[in-house]
Amino acid sequence: xxxxxxxxxxxxxxxxxxxxxxxxxxxxxxxxxxxxxxxxxxxxxxxxxxxxxxxxxxxxxxxxxxxxxxxxxxxxxxxxxxxxxxxxxxxxxxxxxxxxxxxxxxxxxxxxxxxxxxxxxxxxxxxxxxxxxxxxxxxxxxxxxxxxxxxxxxxxxxxxxxxxxxxxxxxxxxxxxxxxxxxxxxxxxxxxxxxxxxxxxxxxxxxxxxxxxxxxxxxxxxxxxxxxxxxxxxxxxxxxxxxxxxxxxxxxxxxxxxxxxxxxxxxxxxxxxxxxxxxxxxxxxxxxxxxxxxxxxxxxxxxxxxxxxxxxxxxxxxxxxxxxxxxxxxxxxxxxxxxxxxxxxxxxxxxxxxxxxxxxxxxxxxxxxxxxxxxxxxxxxxxxxxxxxxxxxxxxxxxxxxxxxxxxxxxxxxxxxxxxxxxxxxxxxxxxxxxxxxxxxxxxxxxxxxxxxxxxxxxxxxxxxxxxxxxxxxxxxxxxxxx
Numbered sequence: 308x309x310x311x312x313x314x315x316x317x318x319x320x321x322x323x324x325x326x327x328x329x330x331x332x333x334x335x336x337x338x339x340x341x342x343x344x345x346x347x348x349x350x351x352x353x354x355x356x357x358x359x360x361x362x363x364x365x366x367x368x369x370x371x372x373x374x375x376x377x378x379x380x381x382x383x384x385x386x387x388x389x390x391x392x393x394x395x396x397x398x399x400x401x402x403x404x405x406x407x408x409x410x411x412x413x414x415x416x417x418x419x420x421x422x423x424x425x426x427x428x429x430x431x432x433x434x435x436x437x438x439x440x441x442x443x444x445x446x447x448x449x450x451x452x453x454x455x456x457x458x459x460x461x462x463x464x465x466x467x468x469x470x471x472x473x474x475x476x477x478x479x480x481x482x483x484x485x486x487x488x489x490x491x492x493x494x495x496x497x498x499x500x501x502x503x504x505x506x507x508x509x510x511x512x513x514x515x516x517x518x519x520x521x522x523x524x525x526x527x528x529x530x531x532x533x534x535x536x537x538x539x540x541x542x543x544x545x546x547x548x549x550x551x552x553x554x555x556x557x558x559x560x561x562x563x564x565x566x567x568x569x570x571x572x573x574x575x576x577x578x579x580x581x582x583x584x585x586x587x588x589x590x591x592x593x594x595x596x597x598x599x600x601x602x603x604x605x606x607x608x609x610x611x612x613x614x615x616x617x618x619x620x621x622x623x624x625x626x627x628x629x630x631x632x633x634x635x636x637x638x639x640x641x642x643x644x645x646x647x648x649x650x651x652x653x654x655x656x657x658x659x660x661x662x663x664x665x666x667x668x669x670x671x672x673x674x675x676x677x678x679x680x681x682x683x684x685x686x687x688x689x690x691x692x693x694x695x696x697x698x699x700x701x702x703x704x705x706x707x708x709x710x711x712x713x714x715x716x717x718x719x720x721x722x723x724x725x726x727x728x729x730x731x732x733x734x735x736x737x738x739x740x741x742x743x744x745x746x747x748x749x750x751x752x753x754x755x756x757x758x759x760x761x762x763x764x765x766x767x768x769x770x771x772x773x774x775x776x777x778x779x780x781x782x783x784x785x786x787x788x789x790x
Contacts, residue, residue, distance in 0.1 A: 311621035336640040340648040366390040384425040388417040404507035465490045485531035511562035519553035522546035548661030568653035569645035587633040592695040593708040600703045619782045664750030683744035
């Protein structure tokens with residue numbers, strides 16, 4: 308058997324097509340890494356700055372046309388506050404924390420001051436002093452001041468809400484309790500910002516903190532919704548997972564969600580490169596048997612002292628080994644090209660996944676995670692290989708095997724989705740519903756309710772056994788006299 312497999316490898320690597328395919332691998336990996344490296348849109352900030360210039364001009368023109376003496380003082384104050392806010396934003400870098408504070412905190416202080424100045428709404432001196440103090444903190448880079456001010460404001464509201472509701476209040480008890488929970492969540496996250504030294508900004512720590520806040524808001528809303536089902540359980544579980552992942556990011560200062568490094572490509576390895584492995588499956592599985600019959604070289608193989616079963620199995624094993632070799636080759640190319648294009652350092656960051664069954668994070672080495680994804684993807688790859696291998700053996704036609712396999716691959720996926728959506732029970736035996744085991748990693752489940760790890764294993768195994776039995780039977784009985 309070993310000698311037969313070696314002989315098959317010699318045949319494969321004597322063909323120019325395999326080396327052309329490997330060159331395609333190199334180009335494809337290069338393209339994927341370029342896309343990952345360049346997927347950040349730097350034009351966003353430029354576009355925002357251009358909009359600011361337009362808004363400043365528009366607000367200035369609007370202000371010049373307001374006659375404050377004709378009772379438009381409030382309108383004038385509003386436009387003036389908006390204009391000064393735009394101008395203040397222009398003084399700071401697009402991605403600075405000051406931009407966010409100017410939008411969220413300074414804007415209201417500017418409105419208070421200009422309304423007091425032009426519309427006689429409030430104490431002018433007090434409003435100016437408050438605004439000047441905030442602008443001074445902004446200029447000095449004291450972002451903590453604004454966090455503490457926000458905490459103080461929220462705590463004041465919280466203290467008010469914790470008082471008993473007055474009789475005949477239009478506000479429901481549930482609404483008050485929900486708002487209390489929201490305030491407590493916001494205060495806690497602002498305190499995390501202080502404790503973990505996270506200035507306002509758009510970096511991964513801020514994104515994690517914002518995601519955590521949004522997920523907590525979802526869970527709080529679901530707890531106090533009138534019918535208890537405003538959000539479905541899957542979305543609630545996803546929100547709990549987002550909280551756990553965000554807490555990990557903040558605690559460990561690791562950007563596990565970055566899409567601009569080598570680690571991101573490894574995490575999406577099979578999403579990005581399955582097309583390459585499919586090409587190997589079609590090229591090797593679809594020709595390794597039929598080409599022997601078409602060229603007549605199968606006679607030279609059959610006169611050797613090997614049974615037909617061993618011959619066909621040696622070809623099948625060779626095809627599987629070629630798929631595994633292609634996975635290894637793409638991985639090596641990815642590590643080298645990804646490291647040179649982006650970085651090597653991100654490969655030290657582990658894979659962090661939320662286990663929906665245990666409601667806990669799973670932290671594993673990145674390459675262990677890749678190994679598990681490989682095991683989970685092999686049933687699909689092997690079944691596809693077996694399909695094209697069987698068709699090629701049955702009809703002695705490489706082109707027919709490739710066309711039917713590709714058509715069946717995409718067609719059955721479409722039919723499976725339709726069958727699931729329309730609940731066509733007869734189509735539940737389609738293998739595409741079961742052959743991707745990645746959904747079961749770390750306690751996960753299939754999107755198809757009737758698909759479980761056990762049922763997927765059994766169905767994939769049945770399909771594989773049937774295809775292999777058919778292939779071996781046909782090959783054993785094949786007449787080669789007229790070849």
